[in-house]
Amino acid sequence: MSDISTYRLLSQMIPRGARVLDLGCGDGTMLDLLARERGCTGYGIEIDDANVLACARRGVNVIQRNLEDGLDLFDDRAFDVVLQLDTLQHLRNAETMLRETARVGRIGIVAFPNFAHWPNRMAILRGRMPVTRRLPYQWYDTPNIRVGTFKDFDALARRNQLRILDAFGLQDGREVRWLPNARAGTAVFRFEAMPG
């Protein structure tokens, strides 16, 4: 998902000049893009030393922190947008982090590999865990400790009183709005905390 065309597509969802928190910001590509093309400001959270260094090279604000330790550095609604791009699937506290995302941001945007994408279904039908471009790891050696589907996230979001503002799939750098749960390798959700 880390290709620039995907980032560009997702960046269109983010208001110009927004204050953005990017959870698991990697090498800072997205924040850099948002700063240059959308006039956004903000911070990335990242645990990996090499990524922190890459952010510093780009001039992206980065806070080295394990997301499992929570977001207590940030006040409620401190950001216009909180991003979790290919981050959720790595988190032990995925549900807590989802709630935290809705707490510190006015809106949250989550993208993760959709396990219900048809090639994955085919692999399962053949009796094997999928190894694809989007999920390139063997089942016994994968950083993706959470695998979920488009529909699963939908249910999780409702369970946590999140209002889904938009949901679609991404495949080959394009939006998939018809049958995304089967037709897209990546699920994207835009949501906000329900008032009250």
Next chain:
Amino acid sequence: MSFVVQPQAMHFDGPLALRSGASISGYTLAYETYGALNAARSNAVLVCHALNASHHVAGVYEGQPGSEGWWDNMVGPGKPLDTDRFFVIGINNLGSCFGSTGPADIDPATGRSRGADFPVVTVEDWVEAQALLLDRLGITRLAAVMGGSLGGMQALSWPIQYPDRVAHAVVIASAPNLNAENIAFNEVARRAIVTDPDFHGGHFYEHGTVPKRGLRIARMIGHITYLSDDVMNTRFGRELRDAVAYKYTTQDVEFQIESYLRYQGDKFSEYFDANTYLLITRALDYFDPAAAYGGRLADALAGCQTRFLLASFTTDWRFAPARSREIVRALLDNRLDVSYAEIDAPHGHDAFLLDDPRYLNLVRAYFGRVAAEVGAA
């Protein structure tokens, strides 16, 4: 191969008003510079020193290859803070024993050493004095101010005291104030010094003595707190110095760690001034920019326009990562630009002086951006 530098001195007629209400006039600051100030005067970086260091940040003195600067791995041509790009300035703080006016110097008013009468100086006072020296050098705005530990406190104080004079602040292994445990360590060190019979109320110069015993103990305590338990165990463990069996004495040096601490203490007591140690540890105790704002650090930093890089080390228990995160949080509350690295290094507080590639590369990357920004490429 290190480069050769020369210490310089600048005299100020003063008076410099200190936070305590006292003032000092007719004082000298020792300093060194490395690299060249560019035509736009935009590439100056001030490096602030920590407890037992000085203006001698980098390079060696002519004919003295052992006189390497305390941050020679960080500052110099091609180093993370690259003196081929930046004009780097090290200033010895007021009250020191390394060239700037301090307690061991003669007070022209009385003709005797100031000793314990030397006024208590604070981090803020040091920043004021540094600003005056920069004025004389024609530097109105720093590309960056940088420091570790007590130097980091100065680097944090700069953007509070002079928001429009600092573009970037690099604050390493530091804290927004000392916790009670830290003050306690400082107090034990000070008591060791002032209860030394050779201290003579701080006027030991006139008695031709030096409170070496006190200084030794002060340094031993300090040294323990600069290292991590792991590093101490790895380096010394329970190894005995010269026997395989205990001697059943409480007087002799038996364990390697005892030998090491005594060596460090002895070395320190040979060159460090006791009154300076008292003053500097007090400056550490007093530093607390949030105090004037009801303890709200975010309020203290509200006027800042500076961009920050902070780094801490996971095994540093004297200036623990949590303390750096307090600063980060206060900067975030003010929506200031800040990056923060928590370096997983084994060395404890001393890590900020050592060669950890993750740490040095981070500083290099950060200063790379600063260089591009100030036209110092």
